[in-house]
Amino acid sequence: MNYFKKFFFVLILILPASLSAQKNVSFLFDNSGSMLGYYSDSKSTFKTFAKALIKNSLAQGDFASIYLFTKNEPKRGIQSPQKLFSGNSKDLIPDKIISDFKSVKGNDGDYGVTDINEALDAAISDLKNQPAVIWLITDNINDVAGTGDESFLNTLDFYKKLRNDTAIRKILLFPVEEKLSGDLYESDGFVCYGIVYSLTSLSQIQLESYDKIIRASGIKAKPFTLKPLDIGTITLFPKVTQSKVTEGKLFFDGKTLRGFGFDEGQVIKETFPDLVLKSNLFPYIIKNAKLNVRLDNFSSSDYSVKSMGTQTISPSTVSNISPEGEVTGFSVTFNMPEITPNFSFSTIFNEDFTVGGNLILEVSQVDILLDDKYMNSFKEIFALNSVPDIFRPVLKDKKIETSIPLEIRIKYGSWRLFALIGIALLALAVIAVPIFLLTKKSCYKITLLDSDSQSFCISALSSYSVSTAGSPVLGKLKKSVTGSLKFICSSVTDTPGKVFSVSF
Template sequence: MSRYACIPASVALLCASVPALAASHVFLIQNSGWMEPFYTDPASPFKPLVAEIIMAATGPGDPMVLAAFNQSLPGAPSPRALLSLKVDPVPTRREVVKALAALEVAHKPGGTALADTDLNEAVGSAIGTALGGKPGLVWLVTNNRNSPNNDQATALRNRDFYQLIHRGDAISKALAFPLQMPVRGAQYRANGLMVYVFAVGAQGARELDALLLSGRLQRVITEPAARLKPLDRDTLRLVPRKVSDAPGVAFSMAPGGVLHADVDAGTRAPAAKIEWNLENTIYPYTIASATLAARSVLGGENRAIELASTQVSKLAPGKSAPLASTMQLPVTQLPGTWSLKAVTSAGSAYVLPGRIELQLSEQRLELSQDFRQRMATLFPGDPLPDIFTPPAQIKGSSAALPIEVRVHYGVGPLLAAIGAALALLGAAAWAMLAMARPRKAYVTVEDELRTMQARAGTVQPIYDKAGNKVAQLKTTLFGHQLIDLREGAQVRLGR
């Protein structure tokens, strides 16, 4: 076992001392009675698949716990930790494969009866003990059956599991992957397997989104993820299809799903009629019916978007419906051609960020028929798990499309500003030279012509032949003048 291991396999509860870092993982592997064919079929790909999921989901340095679970009984507690370590890909793979190889179907204490299952107990222990209530991801590998002996408490435990996932505050996002895996054991046979992943806390949801974006998990699990939670946001995607009646405005989608609205600087009333594709992104649910409303939030302005239709119905997952709209862009928030923002944005674009918000009210969701058929094929004879029933309190949802309004300004204002700045600099330089250069001034005092040297900004006294001060010579950039002229003095400028 790894030097990071903190508990032996015989300890029942999950390790509470695992560092609760971002992207902490807890892997819960069911080994109760109904799982018998997955363990005993010689051709079963079950354990290799679990190992690959673990390696795809984790990264170097991630703390993880691997545990088996069934139903806790006196003398046979559950979950039971198999490994607790920080991931180092090569040795971790060896330890995971070794731990899974030793895992067998569990029996009830003191007999040969196969163990029952409590999904709620397993996930609750993972959240409360292994993660200590801190962010992380809980993975659950199960055949979706709670009890091989039709325990009468099964329905109650199923309801508890439903409440934990849909109404509990701890789990922020939940996905399910129904997988085909036909296996035959000595007692049972099965066609499929379910892999759940539950994101704990907002940080856990971000880590799950990052994992899905990386594509690592999809290289192992090629089936689309069925969303269990949240069902009240990001249920639709807006994709612009056509723009008309928008002189001076052009729309385009940028990488990352940001809508660009490029506006010419001279456009005074930018508005556009936009035809969208409204796509259902909430697999496996069909939006049976909903009422639509939309608005734009740009530059501090909140404007309603006029929709050609406010109703959506029978929109299957992955399918799209046309939606026409008229949107007004925030004219008053766009800088004028001669504004400082326009001048500094010359040759590029002034960007005004915002978003388009779509609200669905009176929303009614239904499981798609394709998904129901797939579940019936993978789990024949089993009722559809309640966990796939949308909570009754979810009557609406929202979606947002980031938008950037980009105003393109020519270089004319910038060139004009540069020219004006150069003119001012030239004038200032001329003024400085003029101030520093001595200038001749001709002054006649009592019929005597005198030549004086004066710099701009100076004042010099003028004396008569007897040595009396009779005036002062003031020199500016624009010439000379006599000031403080003594009464009766014979002093004048010039010859």
């Protein structure tokens, strides 16, 4: 255990309970000749590192694939990559996997050389177009043709693939320094790439989720952010509102800018004086950058926008931010755009409506400087004479955005009450008029032959049976809604069921 303390990369064995979503995880371990010391030297902690990485990176139900790789050379009797495991993580036994960790020799007695691109392509092919987290552990000596200048060129090809392959969405690189020396090897360390592979584009929220998954591996070394550098690498957030939430005041709950109880037409203006800018661009120094704030997707079928208002941030520039540094003291003034609710029957029956959209906090014209002093200490690990271009990106032409959703509820004005009263009166009229016409009674007086006169009152819902003294019912008189009378002959007459109009 004392030996472990000599190395800053010692892994803390942590339970991966937080990684609840089922995922594909692939592990590629370089076992070429240049990695001989890590497989054969009893003082090396490489196998302990590998075991901890596997355990910490997998959650129950994940699909895991574990490979050893050199270069596929059938003539030398070397097959690469060598798949040690493929299946559900619950069936994986890390100790058994580690027991198979051995350097590979060809039938000529020499150790295997390395083709990192070949191994990465093979692992991606096995994914069958499914997204995955890929861990690639290598000393970066891509010696396809043995040692020498061509090895450096092959390593540069690997970096070009990392940078240019659009399906490789995110890369964090953990440099691990472990010096070993033996008769056949001289090693300074290795690197551990945490790669997110996805054929479909990923949102900022998804990339942040993958970032947490990779960092939860337990590697204590600070990772380099290689890709993407323009999504989530510089964040700008208000502090979470700690005071009591009240009506008519905006607050930030950690995810969304919210507010409720505002009146229609009320001027909504709020200043957030406690924003924090955080850089995740390790190991880059932000020399200077410009800050801006604006609204996006500020539209709805519930309302129309007359003007977008003016959003401001102060100060609007920042400079000299150290890697993974934080800067406080920024304030944002939010001015609600001028909006007008759209009239519809659905809005009338709601007490309020919701204003949505996004508050975009934008960092642009970013001028970054690589911490060369830090990088130079790992130059040999990168197996290059100079720091590759992938570590020297240009961000001046890119915008790094932090998007904060808006959810502001505004009460409808007094017009809604008058509209409701009008609708209620109209509804009463629509109901009352037919009822009145149907129930209104009209009175009549009729005389049949020499019989006495008969007086009666009927409505459209009733009728009057007509008969003479001692005779059966001759028929019925009925009144229509319009007031006309009709006589319907009964079955005892010569014309049963016949209808006659009655004039009066």
